[in-house]
Amino acid sequence: MSAPARPTTPAATAPAGGSSAVPGSRRSRGRAPLRAVPALAVLVVLALVPYFVGPDETDILSRVLIFGLFAVSLDLLVGITGLPSLGHAAYFGVGAYTAGLVAEHWTPNAPVPVLVAAGAGAVAAVLTGWLVVRSDGVFFLMLTLAIGEITSQLALQLDDVTGGSDGLFGIPTFRIGGEPLRLEGYRYWYVLAVFVITFAAVWLISRSPFGLALRGIRDNEDRMRSLGYSPFRYKYVAYVLAGAFAGIAGGLFAQFNRIVNPSDAGFALSAITLLALVLGGAGSLWGPVIGMAVVVVVRDYYGPDLGGHGPLVLGIVFVIAVYVLPRGFAGLAGLGALRGRRRGAVSAHATDPDDPGSGAVPGTSSEERPA
Amino acid sequence: MTTPLLELRGVTRQFGALRAVDGVDLQVPPGARHALIGPNGAGKSTLFKLVTGSMPVTSGTVALDGSDITKLGEAQRARRGISQTLQHSSLFLSQTVERNVVMAAQRQPGGNRHSLVPRRQKATRDRARELLVDVGLERRSGALVSALSHGERRQLEVAVALACEPRLLLLDEPAAGMSPAESGRLVGLLKALPDTVTLVIVEHDLDVVFALATSVTVLHLGKLLLTGSPDEVRASTAVQEAYLGTGRESLFLDTDGPAGLDVSRSEQGVS
Numbered sequence: 001m002s003a004p005a006r007p008t009t010p011a012a013t014a015p016a017g018g019s020s021a022v023p024g025s026r027r028s029r030g031r032a033p034l035r036a037v038p039a040l041a042v043l044v045v046l047a048l049v050p051y052f053v054g055p056d057e058t059d060i061l062s063r064v065l066i067f068g069l070f071a072v073s074l075d076l077l078v079g080i081t082g083l084p085s086l087g088h089a090a091y092f093g094v095g096a097y098t099a100g101l102v103a104e105h106w107t108p109n110a111p112v113p114v115l116v117a118a119g120a121g122a123v124a125a126v127l128t129g130w131l132v133v134r135s136d137g138v139f140f141l142m143l144t145l146a147i148g149e150i151t152s153q154l155a156l157q158l159d160d161v162t163g164g165s166d167g168l169f170g171i172p173t174f175r176i177g178g179e180p181l182r183l184e185g186y187r188y189w190y191v192l193a194v195f196v197i198t199f200a201a202v203w204l205i206s207r208s209p210f211g212l213a214l215r216g217i218r219d220n221e222d223r224m225r226s227l228g229y230s231p232f233r234y235k236y237v238a239y240v241l242a243g244a245f246a247g248i249a250g251g252l253f254a255q256f257n258r259i260v261n262p263s264d265a266g267f268a269l270s271a272i273t274l275l276a277l278v279l280g281g282a283g284s285l286w287g288p289v290i291g292m293a294v295v296v297v298v299r300d301y302y303g304p305d306l307g308g309h310g311p312l313v314l315g316i317v318f319v320i321a322v323y324v325l326p327r328g329f330a331g332l333a334g335l336g337a338l339r340g341r342r343r344g345a346v347s348a349h350a351t352d353p354d355d356p357g358s359g360a361v362p363g364t365s366s367e368e369r370p371a
Numbered sequence: 372m373t374t375p376l377l378e379l380r381g382v383t384r385q386f387g388a389l390r391a392v393d394g395v396d397l398q399v400p401p402g403a404r405h406a407l408i409g410p411n412g413a414g415k416s417t418l419f420k421l422v423t424g425s426m427p428v429t430s431g432t433v434a435l436d437g438s439d440i441t442k443l444g445e446a447q448r449a450r451r452g453i454s455q456t457l458q459h460s461s462l463f464l465s466q467t468v469e470r471n472v473v474m475a476a477q478r479q480p481g482g483n484r485h486s487l488v489p490r491r492q493k494a495t496r497d498r499a500r501e502l503l504v505d506v507g508l509e510r511r512s513g514a515l516v517s518a519l520s521h522g523e524r525r526q527l528e529v530a531v532a533l534a535c536e537p538r539l540l541l542l543d544e545p546a547a548g549m550s551p552a553e554s555g556r557l558v559g560l561l562k563a564l565p566d567t568v569t570l571v572i573v574e575h576d577l578d579v580v581f582a583l584a585t586s587v588t589v590l591h592l593g594k595l596l597l598t599g600s601p602d603e604v605r606a607s608t609a610v611q612e613a614y615l616g617t618g619r620e621s622l623f624l625d626t627d628g629p630a631g632l633d634v635s636r637s638e639q640g641v642s
Binding site for chain 1: 423425444445446449450454455457461462463464465466470473474475477478482483484485486487488489492495531535
């Protein structure tokens with residue numbers, strides 16, 4: 001999905017103006033189709049998984065994709081735009097409750113609940129982002145934390161709508177054309193389809209001119225201002241988009257899990273997702289999905305056998321990862337991809353060959369402004 | 372008389388008890404090649420910041436092409452055509468050379484900066500490459516900025532500033548730290564700019580100043596000392612005294628012999 005449709009040979013992309021000296025850009029464009037190969041291979045493997053594993057494993061994989069999608073939406077905010085939110089689960093929660101209510105009272109037919117959840121996440125981000133995005137550093141952290149807590153408190157208090165501490169339960173699962181998806185494999189395929197579409201959307205945005213501006217704002221907001229950009233507008237749009245994508249993940253979760261409760265909007269989810277970003281490598285989009293896979297598998301798959309020590313194992317994994325992989329899993333691929341690059345590049349730690357500035361979660365690096 | 376492109380009236384900036392810029396009146400006509408000189412601490416860089424809007428004025432007004440822009444923020448002023456290079460480089464170190472220019476070029480009309488999907492931004496990229504050829508960086512377009520030499524970064528600063536398609540281009544010591552060959556190339560590039568770009572340049576290298584400028588303003592301790600043609604400024608005793616006070620008299624003795632400036636230039640390169 002990363003390849004441009006038409007074949008681009010080096011000769012075809014060379015500028016007509018006779019400047020023969022643009023090796024870096026020409027080479028990377030010629031390689032674009034090759035770079036899509038691993039992505040397609042992963043997609044094929046993911047699509048075939050239900051034929052080879054049992055329903056329990058398929059269930060876990062669906063969860064990995066749902067929470068992975070949420071991690072991707074947070075990565076748009078943290079890794080691409082440089083806004084380290086502590087309350088992103090609020091929009092996941094808003095999406096989950098919305099989709100739950102839609103499925104129960106209107107229709108569980110795909111893709112209605114997920115689309116309404118995306119809208120609800122976006123609206124929630126529009127309302128809160130206006131305030132949040134104006135703040136910086138530690139104020140941004142505090143405000144996002146507050147929004148997350150307020151949202152889960154609201155879910156607790158408004159029990160006429162949300163079911164209070166019991167949450168919403170018995171949410172109808174996905175239906176396609178009125179037919180409920182009963183088999184675990186079908187549910188998985190639906191989740192996979194929504195995941196792929198949404199991931200592709202975020203990926204395109206991150207590679208767009210708008211995405212380049214977001215990276216510029218992440219790296220140096222003042223500079224962008226002197227180039228004529230208004231950073232607030234860009235950050236606000238990014239915040240709303242991230243809210244919408246988080247809403248989609250929440251919407252999937254509601255109909256998949258069939259129970260939503262206030263903790264699904266709470267700080268624990270935001271925190272564990274930031275952990276997945278650090279583990280996977282922020283800014284690469286796919287790294288956080290891998291990070292989330294580790295988190296979900298340890299917590300939900302092995303967790304029950306560990307007698308409640310899942311979080312402990314997770315903590316140990318996290319500490320090891322920070323020491324061994326300072327830029328996350330994506331940093332490993334980044335090393336390989338950068339090996340062929342021009343020497344002198346100091347970005348060997350970056351998680352994304354297209355974006356050497358990626359890799360560090362803002363606030364964890366000493367280069368960032370004091371938080 | 373035509374409206375001046377840039378007009379400052381009584382522009383003052385106070386830092387505590389210090390008036391870094393003190394009641395400066397200045398008119399720069401469209402198409403001018405105007406130099407701003409003065410000893411260190413004269414307030415040149417502060418004056419630039421007041422013009423770009425990265426710092427608010429304490430009092431006074433700034434007008435661009437007849438309209439008052441004193442209240443506008445930096446981004447708004449940039450969109451009206453004020454562009455700058457900074458004394459201390461602020462490029463995106465972790466991006467490629469070309470992307471640094473694209474970042475500025477895509478902001479311009481027709482540059483689809485709002486696009487949420489990747490586009491083959493052919494026009495933008497071609498423009499970026501043209502500019503890189505102009506400043507002599509075309510061979511480095513794929514390199515990361517962090518791998519560039521100091522002189523190359525300054526060249527890139529100029530390319531980025533030009534990518535903003537400025538009406539008013541403010542250059543803060545563009546030749547600082549450049550080799551003589553590089554600064555010669557820079558002068559050639561700036562000389563070749565069309566009249567639609569008005570230049571205001573702060574520069575210690577007086578070779579560069581007198582090669583480019585058609586008018587010169589001398590600042591001293593935040594106050595405007597003199598505005599005039601390069602010859603008038605060279606002849607002025609008041610200017611000489613201002614420089615004598617800082618021990619830089621040699622700057623004015625050797626302006627005709629390039630070799631004589633080498634010492635002072637390397638001195639400036641460190642600053």
